[in-house]
Amino acid sequence: MQFNKKIITAALATCCISQTYAAADKIEVKAVVVSMFESGELTGDRAGEYQLWIERGKIDQPIDFPMGQHPLHINDAGVLAMCTGGGVTNATASIMALGMDPRFDLSKAYWLIAGIGGGDPNDVSLGTGVWAKHVVDGDLLYEIDGREIPKEWEYGLIPLGAYEPNQEATGWTVDTIHFGLNEGLVDWAYQLTKDYSVTDTKAMAEFRAMYNDYPNAQKKPFVTIGDTIGSSTYWHGELLNNWANDWMHLHAGKDSAFMTTNMEDNGTLTALHRLDRTGLVDADRILVLRTVSNYSMPPKGKTAAWSTTADYPDDGFPAIEAAYEMGSVVLDALLDDWSTYQQTLPGAEK
Template structure:
């Protein structure tokens, strides 16, 4: 993509208006990087200060109903499209802010392979990059309301388990699931965490929460009506807010009070009581497994990864509504979809602006 002198000045002005400090960095040579093939050595890799990791988009990348990617693309002027044939979706970049955004595709297989493919792509210098995983999620009404945004300290894998159909489980089993390598659901020997529990940098998560905890998140009549039905759950009835809360990653889109209890119990068990299930999604353990491997070979830094999930729907129904009925209704559209996308962008952007606006400080070491 050719950038005229006028275009370069315009992009720099836009970046400054967005709160990004560009004074200390020259505009990267985008044309030279685009001339490199995705899997061959590149003499002019693009420097990346921030990677925004989203999982899906709806329709076009801009101009229609947004998914997780669109608000970042439009509002952060990510206008340089970079072919990414080894992944699900092309990448988008802003040469002035040095923000790179990706869409991994839904599920752990796609998120893991796309993250690994980006990390090993010689067209990008990711040696100092911060990574922000920003996606919508189911949210536990015991902890928060839809539209709320949770910074995770842990991501727990809910797929590596034994399963017995709920119609056949013994009466003394709390659920039909128990961890691999365990002798039944009552086996409480120490959990195996390798590949099943990913601990994020707790100081970075706490810093992000402290920075964003008072971020105003828009409320609307639709989510007010939805949360009013959760009369027995005080946190579910609050207007959207920012919190610390851990992420439960499973490829099955589960729903219901009993499944919600399973997620809570398993998250506490897997983290030895340190974690608290708040959001449910599919991709994090794939993304974080890839990041762990990339960190080992110096292609990325695991201690610079943040996970932010916002609630688009509750992970269980209100009292008096069956899990099946509520799930079918949700499949027609999440009541908190737009609210959760705005929440993701508003809360996540505050962290992005702080990191990039003081890059001379944060490029050296993560904030604490």
């Protein structure tokens, strides 16, 4: 049997790189900031989730990252920033690539996943910052077109191993649907940021005024604790919002509270928990912050089709900025007391 010379050469090169970095001092990373998308260039134009960390956060030393969607950036304080690329598959691949990168020691690193998301108007307002205690996968399920479901069903999404919506599985399923986060760490991050004043704008106020049947949606932006569902599909509408609330309770328990949607976190958490198995990362050091750029369902009198593609107020920038600023508060606290937090997790005394 003949082997492709390019494959053999690549394999040998990878082996040599791994041995080189195993013998040398790796870069000790104190925290990894995980963003998911960038609007255009990484600097100098309209900012997406990544750009503010590079420009304002001064995490501005680029590092080539050929297996990722974008270059990494690092600073002298030991903070590494990355942009996974949008969607579950990009997030999973990018996080796994970083976790396996022999240049970095990530074993004591805190992971700050900070980005925008949709918000349930029953719970949150535009710009609201939501720290998650539970991340749930919204892709792993059976699906029937809503036009073909039994009349007594509200929606056509069924748990794997179940026979109807909102039913616990009695047959086969998978074990990567629900990820619980370190609650002490989440509570600590919330306490640090709960009084943060999110920027409020005229466009945000005008948009939320349409939600006059939803008291929380009409509030000025605030900070809270609530849980998030990740899926590759950008779903929308009242019926699917009802599904999301049911789905969260079904997989994370009745004490959970669905508040935000995202398109990456289930992939990110899957990869991080795989890496945790071998000690490459510590899954107890993960934080997930989603700031609300849009609502996950329309107001009364508007259709889901309208709401799905409606422009975000101010292009969602107040939420992007809030993710950076709230995340920075937590990041600064970790770095300021690194002599403690390198070994002892915040909130561990609870």
